[in-house]
Amino acid sequence: MNKQQAYNRIAKATIRALNEQAEMGKVNELTTEAVYLAIDKAFNQEYTSTFKKLDEAKTALEFIAKGKDLEKQQLIALAQQSLSKL
Numbered sequence: 001m002n003k004q005q006a007y008n009r010i011a012k013a014t015i016r017a018l019n020e021q022a023e024m025g026k027v028n029e030l031t032t033e034a035v036y037l038a039i040d041k042a043f044n045q046e047y048t049s050t051f052k053k054l055d056e057a058k059t060a061l062e063f064i065a066k067g068k069d070l071e072k073q074q075l076i077a078l079a080q081q082s083l084s085k086l
Helices: 003-024 029-066 072-084
Strands: none
Touching (some): 029 072
């Protein structure tokens, strides 16, 4: 997922939370805090996903760096698989 997709998901979560609060007709400090929490939750989900992908890429790179018993095509395939997940 790229940066724009991540921002779009966070924006959608924010809009959804705002709409829910507006539909209830109770927009105040407490409901505004609920919107902030929804934004925080969306950011945390995106960061968690990003860090997981980063760890997977790091593991693949470490494996490639050791290069034990792997042919060139296998190394290339592993690198391509890792890149496709980012």
